Amino acid sequence: MSIVARLEERCHDFYQENHFPLYHNWAHVQEVLEAVGIICAQLNIEGLAKEDLQIAALGHDMGHLESALNHEEKSWQLFKPILREEGLSEDRQERIYQIILATDIQKAAQNLGGRIIKDADLYYLGTEQYFQKADLYRKELAEQGQSFEDPEWWHFQISFLGQHHYQVPEIEQLLKDTRAHNLDQIYKQLENEHTSSY
Numbered sequence: 001m002s003i004v005a006r007l008e009e010r011c012h013d014f015y016q017e018n019h020f021p022l023y024h025n026w027a028h029v030q031e032v033l034e035a036v037g038i039i040c041a042q043l044n045i046e047g048l049a050k051e052d053l054q055i056a057a058l059g060h061d062m063g064h065l066e067s068a069l070n071h072e073e074k075s076w077q078l079f080k081p082i083l084r085e086e087g088l089s090e091d092r093q094e095r096i097y098q099i100i101l102a103t104d105i106q107k108a109a110q111n112l113g114g115r116i117i118k119d120a121d122l123y124y125l126g127t128e129q130y131f132q133k134a135d136l137y138r139k140e141l142a143e144q145g146q147s148f149e150d151p152e153w154w155h156f157q158i159s160f161l162g163q164h165h166y167q168v169p170e171i172e173q174l175l176k177d178t179r180a181h182n183l184d185q186i187y188k189q190l191e192n193e194h195t196s197s198y
Contacts, residue, residue: 003086004054008033010082011058022140023133024064024071033057035120042170043116052092053116055083056099060117068144072104115167125164126175130182154190158183 015026036057040050059082063074076097083093101107102114109115124133138153148156161183166172 002051003088004051004058006086007055007058007082011062014062014078014082018065021064021143023136024061024068024140029058029061031124032060032117032120035123036116038123039116039120039168039171042174043112043168045116048092049113052095053099053113053120056096056113056117057120059083059096060100060103060121072101076100109167112168119166119168119171122164122166123171123175125161125182126166126171126177126179128178130179131185150193151190154186157186158190161186 011029012026015029020026033054036050036053040046040053045053059079060075061071062078063071063076065078066074079100080093080097083096088096095113098110099113099117102109102117103121105118109118124130134157138148141148161179164179166175
């Protein structure tokens with residue numbers, strides 16, 4: 001069994017044994033892992049570089065078990081002992097750590113690995129699953145005490161989608177049309193709600 005497969009089993013068990021929020025859970029981890037595979041295929045990335053990205057995808061949101069705040073660092077503190085037990089070298093652990101830190105939405109990626117993991121984390125923005133995932137995230141925020149009325153939520157999404165660009169050019173090209181379509185659908189939703197209020 002490959003290191004990625006072993007870690008996938010261990011991470012799956014960790015997520016199943018603990019209570020994670022509605023969006024940042026095992027399903028999201030699997031989606032990011034799948035997106036990493038798609039992006040690596042687009043860029044012809046194989047070997048250890050791909051494995052490091054896959055491993056980082058598996059551990060990048062473990063910190064949501066405690067809180068969303070600074071969850072990247074918390075994720076690493078939970079994930080690092082598992083990597084040590086699996087015998088990963090210190091150098092490799094450091095590479096994976098830096099990839100996990102790159103998922104911080106407030107920070108710019110420092111290298112290609114960082115750009116790939118950022119795009120994998122937000123891959124859904126340019127897919128037909130966008131509205132389903134956005135609704136889960138909204139419910140997660142509500143559970144954490146941050147509720148949005150419909151107009152406020154849609155304006156927040158318009159701002160986010162309108163400013164978003166995938167950092168890997170090939171992925172921007174691949175997903176930009178569906179992301180733009182999703183944005184158009186939000187505008188239509190707001191327009192319908194405005195019309196129905198009269």
